[in-house]
Amino acid sequence: MLRSLRGLVCHPRKLDHGYALHTAAKDCLSSLASQDVQALAEGPRAVFYTSENDPANHTEHHEGRHYSIPLEEVKAVFPHGLPPRFQQQIKTFNEACVMVRKPALELFAYLKNSNFAHPAVRYVIYGEKGTGKTMTLCHVVHYCSRQGWLVLHIPDAHLWVKNCKELLQSSYNKDRLDQPLQASFWLKNFKTSNERFLKEIKTQRKYVWGKRDSTEEGKPLGEVVEQGLARVRNASDVVGVVLKEIKQQCQLGSFRLLVAVDGVNALWGRTTLKKEDKSPVSPEELTLVYNLRKMMRNDWSGGAVVTTLSQTGSLFKPRCAYLPQELLGKEGFDALDPFVPILVPNYSAAEFESCYRYYRHCRWLQHPRAHTAEGQEELRFLSGSNPWQLERLAGPL
C-alpha cells in the first residue's frame, strides 16, 4: 500500500520543477497527508517537530523544531502576511509548519517583559537575503494574536512605493497623493484579521468624508473601515484615520498594539512612482507612507513595533546590502533610532538538520541520493545553510 503510494509520488518529480511541481504533487501528497504519517517518518519526530502550538509557551527547549498552525488560524491571522513560497508550501503539505528559532524567542522574551507604560520599543529584524526575517515576523504576529493583541500587519511596505497604477491627489491635503487600490486591499485584509477589535474600538471624533458621508463620534471602527471599502476614493484617508485612532486609544490601555511592518526600509527610500508631470514622487508625498511613518515613531505607549528590513523588494539598493544603515539610509536610521536590532542568521547545524528531516518527513525530498548522509551534506554545502536556498534546492529534488 505504502509502496504503491510511493510510486505515485515519484512520477510527478519527472514532470517539471518548481511551481508546477507544487501543483502536480499537491494532489498526491494531500492524500498522503491524511494517512497516518507518523508511521512513515524516518527517525523520531520529536527532533524536528513539537506539538506545542502556542508560541507563548515556546522556549529554548523547542529551538529548531517546527510547530504547526491550524489552517483556519492561518486564514484568520495571516490573510496577507506570509511569503508567497511559504503559502505554496502550505497548500502542498496541507499544514503550516514554522520553525522556532532564536531571534523569535528573543523577541518573545522582550515582549513578555516589556513595560507597557513606557514608550513603544522598536525592534528591527535584519539579516542577509533569505535567512527567515519575514518568517520570524510572522511568528511574532502569531504570538501576539494568540495573546490577544491588536495586530497592525503591513506585509510589504515596498508594495506601497512601486507599481501603483492609480495615484489620486489627496482631498485632505493638496500636496499628498492617495493610492486607493493598495489602501483598500490592505483594509480588506486588516478587517479579516482584527474583526473583534473593530467592533470594540470607538471613534473619538467626527470624520467627514465628503458632502454626504460622515462618521459620527462613538461609532465602532468597523464602520470607518466599511466606509473605506465602499468608497475606494477615501480608502487612504480611512487608513490614516484607523492608524490615528488605534494609536490614540492604545495609550488608554484597553488593548495592546503590535505594529508589524515588513520591508520598513521602503518608507525612507525612493519610489518609482511619477506624478503627472513626470517628476518623481518622494515617499512622504504618499498618504499611506506618511501615516505609517507617524506610527513608527515612539511617541505612543502600550505596545511594540516590530519591523523587518528587506532588500528583496527594495528599490535602488544593491543585492548584497543587508545592514540597517545601508538599507534604511541616514533618514530612516535617524527616524527609527534608538531601536533594538535583531540579527537573523542562516540555519545552524541543528536547525538545518531539523529542516532537512521535515522535508524528508513530508516526502518533499524524493531523489534517492537526497536521503543519504552525503546527500544531506551536499545540500548543506550547496545552500550554504541559507533557508531560502535550501527551499529552492529541495524543490526539484
Add this chain to the structure above:
Amino acid sequence: MAVASGRWVALSRPLLGAAALSSAVPAGEGQPREASTRRRGRTPQFVRSQAPPRTERMAVDQDWTSVYPTAAAFKPASVPLPIRMGYPVKRGVPPPKEGNLELIKIPNFLHLTPPAIKKHCAALKDFCTEWPSALDSDEKCEQHFPIEIETIDYVSAGASIRNPKARVVTLRVKLSNLNLDEHAKKKLIKLVGERYCEDTDILTITTDRCPLRRQNYDYGIHLLTVLYHESWKTEMWESEKSEEDMEEYIWENSRSQKNALDTLLRIKVSENVSNVTEEELLASEVVNDYRNSVIALKNEGETEVNMSRYKESVKKLLNVKA
C-alpha cells in the same frame, strides 16, 4: 657538379629544417631529378645549415650586461630561459619562445638587471656628492626636511636634449609637520580634496602648468603657502556648515541625541519621576554608552562588534530586559 650545386644555392631560397644538400644528393643524375621534384613542390632547394643558438654556449655565470647592454627587442636565441607566452592551443601549452611575436612586441627589462643597475650607479657615482652623514635615518630626514620635492630628468638619444616631461614637480609633505589646529586641518583637507591621503597623512601637490621646472617648483611652494594661510582663516560663511558637510559624525545636537532624550523624558514622565533635567540625562552612563555606540556605528560603519554594542546600549537605555 659542385659548380652546379653552388649555382642552385645562389638562386634558390634556403630551406629550414631540410638536410644539407651534400647529404641529400647520392649521384649527379639524381640531383637534377630530385631538384626538379623538389622545385615542383614549390620548396626551396638549398637548406642553410642551422647553427645552434647562442644560448647553448652561454655559461651560467656569464656577464649578462654584455648580452643586453641597452634596451633591445627580445631575441630568443640570446635569452637562455625556457619562456612560453601566448594563448594555449586546445589541451596544450602556450607557444614556445622561438618565433614568438608576443614576446617581441612587449617591452622587456633584460637590460636593467640588478648587476646592470649596479654598474650604472658606479658610473654615476663620479657625478654625485656624499650623502650627509648626519642624516642616517628616515626620521631624521623627515625632521629636518619635511617637504620632499620629486623631479625626473630624461635622457635619450635624439636630436634635442629637452623633454617636456621634465618640467613636472611633485611636492610631498606630512600634515603633522605643519602647524595646524583642528579647524585648519579640516579646512585644508577640504580645500585640497583628492591630493591628501588619509592613511599616510601625506599631502601631494603635483604641478606642471609652467613650462620650466623652476617655475613649477616656485608655484608648488606658493600653493603650499597659500593653503596654509587660508586654512588658518575663518570666513563668515563657515558658520553655516551643516551636518552633510561634517567629516565625521558628531553626536551632540544630532537627531539621535534628540530622539534619545525625548524617549528618556517620556519614560521618566510615565514613571512619574519629574524634575529630571536634560543635563543629568546626558551625563548619565547609559546615555554615554549609547552615544559612543552610535558614534562608532556611524564613523566606522556597521560590523558585528559595533552592532552588538549598539544593541546592548539601546537595551540598557530603554530598559528592555530579556
